[in-house]
Amino acid sequence: MLPKLSAAILLLLSLQSLAADPATLYQQHCLTCHGNQRMGSMAPALLPQSLERLKPGEILSVIRQGRPATQMQGFADRLSAEDIQLLANWLRQAPSEVPQWREQDMNASRVQYLDPATLPTRPGYRADPHNLFVVVEAGDHHVSVLDGDRFEPIARFQSRFALHGGPKFSPDGRFVYFASRDGWVSQYDLYTLQMVAEIRVGLNTRNLAVSSDGRWVLAGNTLPETLVLLDTNGLKPVKTIPVKDRSGKLSRVSAVYDAAPRRSFVVALKDASELWEISYREDAEPIYPGYVHDYKMGEGLAIPGYLNPRVTPLDMVLDDFFFDTRYQHVMAASRDGSAQVINLDSRSKVATLPLDGMPHLGSGITFEQDGHHLMASPNLNSGRVTVIDMDRWQVVKQITTPGPGFFLRSHEQTPYAWVDAMMSPRKDTLFIIDKRTLQVVRELTLRPGKTNAHVEFTRDGRYALVSIMESPGELIVVDARTLQEVKSLPMMKPIGKYNVYNKVNRSEGTSH
Ligand code: HEC
Incomplete structure (x- = not known):
């Protein structure tokens, strides 16, 4: 009886060492940098929430080849293809024990x-x-502070x-x-x-x-x-x-x-909700x-x-918001495009907005036209900028652009609003809308084939700073009147730049 049992245990043990267990692989090869329970330490957290934004296949390729110029080295020479696949699948799953903080x-x-x-x-x-300007460079996780004059x-x-x-x-x-x-x-x-x-x-x-x-x-x-x-x-x-x-x-x-x-x-x-x-x-x-x-x-x-x-x-889950300047009303959209207006004082819905696609209210701007308070925002899955009259809560115009964009920016001192098409094949072009006529009046491609996006103005509105979101990328200073390039600075994937004055004074041309 006894020898039989120990033989079974031995068999079990040897089976376990053959079929690698991802948790054990993690402990052996990853834990020192990525921390207990994948919570991160000197290297980033590797929980499913952390990896949500990685492109499909990226987890696999990072484990295989590593990331150049970082501590993350490839494991292709140390782990079998099956083990790497096992690890990649496992990282996408929630740990059995929910990590606490x-x-x-x-x-x-x-x-x-x-x-x-x-x-x-x-x-x-x-x-x-x-x-x-505070510039966030995602390419190598740095921040640059720029003198805006x-x-x-x-x-x-x-x-x-x-x-x-x-x-x-x-x-x-x-x-x-x-x-x-x-x-x-x-x-x-x-x-x-x-x-x-x-x-x-x-x-x-x-x-x-x-x-x-x-x-x-x-x-x-x-x-x-x-x-x-x-x-x-x-x-x-x-x-x-x-x-x-x-x-x-x-x-x-x-x-x-x-x-x-x-x-x-x-x-x-x-x-x-x-x-x-x-x-x-x-x-x-x-x-x-x-x-x-x-x-x-x-x-x-x-x-x-x-x-x-x-x-x-609320009557549904709403998670993208835009506030009117007095913060009395909030426009809110759900991921499927339904949108409504909520009065924060009465804490109730006061209007519905006929928006479809996936409006990106979070990147909205406001401006005045003939005494009307207008709000405009891009759309994440269709090429258009929607203009809403905030006095009547009605859509007054859909401005067609060649592709879905992410950021819309303007400034009190310029008649133009700039929108990108970074979610589309036209990602290298910015479209310039005249706020007076609500028409696209110019196209601007600063670096063909590269992502041209995220505009922020100097405090006086004279210059627009544009990101070339690549690694290596650039930050390009453009004269906001002539649209001529004035200067270029090398940057590592500058995903955003923020002007202290415009942010602190809540310029109507930028998000907050
Ligand atoms: C010597 C330290 C170190 C070890 C060991 C290590 N990593 Fe990393 N890992 C890093 C660092 C640092 C980064 C961040 C690289 C960067 O800046 O993009 C990283 C990034 C990653 C990423 C991308 C995370 C993201 O959000 O972009 C994955 C996935 C990853 N590691 C998986 C693993 C796995 C799986 C192992 C074990 C097989 C492992 N790493 C071992 C240091 C390490």
Whole structure:
């Protein structure tokens, strides 16, 4: 009996070593860099949420060949083709045990590089601190700070892996805050050109918003499904709010916004038909924990009731938003193209909008024409820019463009709005729309065959900065009147650039 049993165990053991188990392969070859439970450490997280945006086949090719000029080396010479395939499939699956990220993990991750109390009160350079551009270079995970008068870089530093959502500025334009895909929030000082503090608030983060009084940062996570409120003084976590809907079901956050005139944050949810508003007005009517949901309070800190979410029930999941300038109304779209207008005061739907395709409200702009307040936004799956009259909530024009675009940009000082066609074969061309006639008046191809996209204007609107989103790519300065190229700077896939003045003053020609 006994020898039989041990023979069976031996057989089992040898079978196991033959058919490689991906978890074991991970432990042997990947864990040192990619961390426990694939949560990331010196290398990025490898959870399904982390890898969502990789192109099909990319996981496989990265494991096989590695990534040039990084620590990620190819494993083709060390692992069999089957093992690499096994690993690639396994990385797409959720771990059996849901990885946690609690307040103690956040606190342990927090790094304070500089004491904010000791920072000088003036910039240490000559450039206009309000005409700086912060350029996010995704190609090698760096950020460049550009003098917007001379178009010269004044700083360049390594960022956390895969920044997204667009950086946000403190109301005085001094600090810039970044959120990374893997949950890092970074605070950078544009006066001393140094990092102030960083903290990891989650394992997968959508974006962040900074309160208009400069006191708070709110980060929205998809893993775990939480909102994390940070004190900007030291980036200390003050409160974690689990995102649960009316029925108690968890939802990922799709975006957080600062509604400055209301002094509140607005939160869009990806899996729940609710819209949340969190007021940071000290005199706001408090909503106590347990009133709407059961919220966990920040550890060891007494948080006033006014920082609790107020819920607007929706009739469907809506996760792409555009606010009117007073933040009284919000236009909201679902992924299938249904769109409606919600009044944030009455917390109810006031109009439906006949939009189809996949409107990209998040990249909308506003402008006035003959006394009408118009809003325009591109469409992610059809070549058009939709113009909506915000006084009547009606579509006044569909401007046809040669292909679906992502970003639409303008400025108070220019009659033109610029849209790309980066989701189409015409990705190398920008289309210039006259805001007075709502017609495409020019086409601009700065670098044929390459992605020309994401325009941002200087604070005076005289120049438009365009990204050539390649690695290596460029940032091209164009005279906004003559459309002549003025200068080109080498950049590694500059996915976005943000002008301090236009962002802080909420220019109607750029998104916020
Ligand atoms: C020596 C450290 C190191 C080891 C060991 C390592 N990696 Fe990586 N890996 C990295 C780094 C650094 C990156 C980020 C590269 C970049 O900047 O794009 C990366 C990126 C990746 C990516 C792309 C992630 C993304 O979001 O773009 C995948 C997939 C990946 N690694 C899988 C693996 C697997 C599977 C193993 C084990 C077989 C492994 N890696 C071992 C350091 C490592």
